[in-house]
Amino acid sequence: MKSPAFDYIRADSPQHAFELLAKHGDDARVIAGGQTLLATLNMRLSQPALLVDIAGFGAWRGIAVQGPTLRIGALARHSEVESSPLVARHAPLLAQAAPHIAHRAIRNLGTFGGALAYADPAAEWPACVLALDATLVIASAKGERRVAAADFFQGLYTTAMQPGELLMACEIPLIADGERQHFSELSRRQGDYAVAGLAARAKVVGSRLREVRLAFLSLGDRPIRARAAEAALQGGTFDDARLAQADAALRAELDPFDDLTHSAAAKKQLAATLMRRAVAALLQR
Amino acid sequence: MKTPTDSPTRRVRVEVNGTPLVREVECRKHLIDFLREDCGLKGSHLGCEHGVCGACTVRLDGQIVRGCLVLAAQADGHRVDTVETPTPGKRLKALQDAFVEHNALQCGYCTPGMLMAALELVEHKPEADRAQVREWMSGNYCRCTGYHAIVDAVCAVLEQQKAGRFADEPVDSADEVRA
Numbered sequence: 001m002k003s004p005a006f007d008y009i010r011a012d013s014p015q016h017a018f019e020l021l022a023k024h025g026d027d028a029r030v031i032a033g034g035q036t037l038l039a040t041l042n043m044r045l046s047q048p049a050l051l052v053d054i055a056g057f058g059a060w061r062g063i064a065v066q067g068p069t070l071r072i073g074a075l076a077r078h079s080e081v082e083s084s085p086l087v088a089r090h091a092p093l094l095a096q097a098a099p100h101i102a103h104r105a106i107r108n109l110g111t112f113g114g115a116l117a118y119a120d121p122a123a124e125w126p127a128c129v130l131a132l133d134a135t136l137v138i139a140s141a142k143g144e145r146r147v148a149a150a151d152f153f154q155g156l157y158t159t160a161m162q163p164g165e166l167l168m169a170c171e172i173p174l175i176a177d178g179e180r181q182h183f184s185e186l187s188r189r190q191g192d193y194a195v196a197g198l199a200a201r202a203k204v205v206g207s208r209l210r211e212v213r214l215a216f217l218s219l220g221d222r223p224i225r226a227r228a229a230e231a232a233l234q235g236g237t238f239d240d241a242r243l244a245q246a247d248a249a250l251r252a253e254l255d256p257f258d259d260l261t262h263s264a265a266a267k268k269q270l271a272a273t274l275m276r277r278a279v280a281a282l283l284q285r
Numbered sequence: 286m287k288t289p290t291d292s293p294t295r296r297v298r299v300e301v302n303g304t305p306l307v308r309e310v311e312c313r314k315h316l317i318d319f320l321r322e323d324c325g326l327k328g329s330h331l332g333c334e335h336g337v338c339g340a341c342t343v344r345l346d347g348q349i350v351r352g353c354l355v356l357a358a359q360a361d362g363h364r365v366d367t368v369e370t371p372t373p374g375k376r377l378k379a380l381q382d383a384f385v386e387h388n389a390l391q392c393g394y395c396t397p398g399m400l401m402a403a404l405e406l407v408e409h410k411p412e413a414d415r416a417q418v419r420e421w422m423s424g425n426y427c428r429c430t431g432y433h434a435i436v437d438a439v440c441a442v443l444e445q446q447k448a449g450r451f452a453d454e455p456v457d458s459a460d461e462v463r464a
Contacts, residue, residue, distance in 0.1 A: 001334060005292035008312035008358045031359075038315065038354045039335040051312070053359065079348075103424025104405065105342055105349040190423040 003041035010053045014060075014166065018141040020052045021164050028052050030166065032075055035102070035110035036118055060113075060168055063087060069135075069171040074113020079104065081112055090174045093132060093181035093199055097124040100183075103191045113167040116152075119159045119222065122193040126153055127223040128183065131199035131215035132172050136160075139168040146171075156221040178203050182281040185217070186270050188261060194218045195262050196270040200278040202233070207283065209233050214278070219256045219271055228253045229275060238283060246279075247272050297361040301326070302370045310357045317341040317352030319360070320367060328369040329397050332426070339425030342398035343367050347457060349405045368397040375451045376407050376442065383438035391429035399425050403439045408456045411446055418443070 011017035021028055027049040031037055040046050054060075060075040063084050070090045072081060081087050082098035101107055101115075101124055115125045116136065129136070129149045136147045138161060147160045154160060161167065175181060185197030197217040203210040212233045214226040232246035256267040292311045299306055301324050308323045320326045320343065332340035334353045341352035344366040370377075380403050383389070390396045399422065406413060406421045413421065418439050419432075427435060445451070 002318075003313045003315075005311065005313050007293040008295060008356065034356070034359065035336065035351075035354050038356070041313075042315070042334050042353060051356075055359070099420070102336075103339070104421060105339065105351050105402065105424060106336060106354070108348045109345075109350050109355065190420050 001042055001044060003038070004044060004047045006041075006048055007050045008053065009050065010056060012056075014054075014057060014139055014168075015141070017052055017054050017166060018164060020050070022141065024050050024052075025163070030054055032114045033077065033110040035106045036114070036120075054166065055111075065090065065174065066171070069173055072112050072170045072172065074111060074116070074167045074169055076112045078107035078110045078112065078115070082107060091132060091172050091181070092175065093128050093183050093201060094125075094172075096181070096183040097128050097185075097199065100124055100185050100187075100191075100194070100197070112170065116170065117159060117161060117167045119153055119157050121156060121221050121223070122197075122218045124183070124185070124194075124197065124199075124217060127197060127199040127215040127217035129170055129172065130223045130225060131181075131201055131213040133213070134173070135171045136167060137169040137171060138165050140165040144168065150225070153222040158222075175201075176203065178205060179211075180204055180282045182278045184274055184277060184281075186274065195259070196267055196274055198271070198274040198278050199223075200275075200282060202282050204282060207238050208236065209238055209279070209282065214250075214275060216254070216271055216274075218259070219254055219267060224254070226250050226253060226271075226275070233279065238279070243276065243279065246275065250275055295358050295361070297357050299357070299360045299362075300364040302366055303372060308357075312356065312358050314357050315353050316343065316345070316350075316355040316357055316360055316365065319357035320352065320365065323357070326367050326369055329367050330394055332394075337424075337426075338395075339398045339402060340395055342401040342425065344401060344405075349401050368400055375454050376446070377404050379442045379445055379450065380404060380407065380438065383441045384435070387434045387438040387441065389430060389434040389438040395425055395427045395429075399427070399435055403435075403442070406439065407442055407446060411443065413443060415440055 029048040031051045031053050032055050060073040062073045078101050088095045115123050134149045136152050138145050152160045181201040183199050185194040187194050199215045202212040212230040214230050216224045228249035229246045232249045256264045258264050294309050295312050296309050329343050330340040332338035336351045336354045342349050343352045402425050
């Protein structure tokens, strides 16, 4: 179907965007890649009076190493993250996750920051940045502020961002010596929303796991750290008993709701499967 | 400012299949409607209009996009190529021939989108195996063929490329400047 009428302005600069958003308030929506917004408008689920196009902010597009972090600009396209040698080297989790995002045509336009700001619980990037202990850099007319990923995702399609703010970049710690990262998701068809997904990383020392991070997508209203399972996996030598403890801990702490295709029980089972596979992958590589 | 009761418009300048065009369009008009209605290019098709079927796949600045998920206004100042391009490269022509040879179309509705998606694969994933071709093409739906013939056609062109058939047409990397 065709979207309702709206006006469209290309913001010349972040400052210009902040002025427009302040002036128009709820009547305006920001468009960057537009891969979610335009589908929403085509279905008439939203009727803004004005779109403010921020895609032209060149300074917000780059991917670069800055000291101890990899900085990914909010306007980097998914396909740029997918094919970046810096991402492959310093945050391989993202390179593994990227091909699961929709399909190539959507990845060519959709933006890294757009997906983070929209915070779909089934999205890949939110779970990844949560697992990576990343920092989100938020800009507004008043300046910049930083929010840890753990504090950024607050609920269904809800983040720490306030009206009038724009996500500018994401800073990701470079993968450390001895650290491994693994992303996997289960969906009914290639490119579908995940039924369950897991962004995992850990330091591997012999047959022990340290600093384990398990961030699940599609298991709640936001990406979820399975902290009890993480704690169970850490510490001593990894063996079947430890995996069984972690499995029990995971099933106790997860509380998904039924979705369109799978019951809560099925989703929990899939989450446990993903964890088992991720641990095997982390230990082997 | 409430939702406008009239529909705001904007003048856009888009290079379409090598020709600079200037049109006055509603801001809400998406690229595929712009191409079909304002540029008279009926070769690309509309299916679901929310980004899942791939029938509207066209190229923006040398990369495939969903025509229903881009506004004509966003394409202002940029370059669009469709299956009707008067200067198809050897790879596109080879794909078209392969589709015919392998019976990879019946009604033809999905075909322009399939060709655009396949072209980007051939250009950017020359080592793709059959499974990877299937993954890549999974964003384009077909109701007629059952898909295998389409995958056969794409794989055949990948083989031709490996044998050096397109060696005199190097692939351009995608433009830096994007909408």
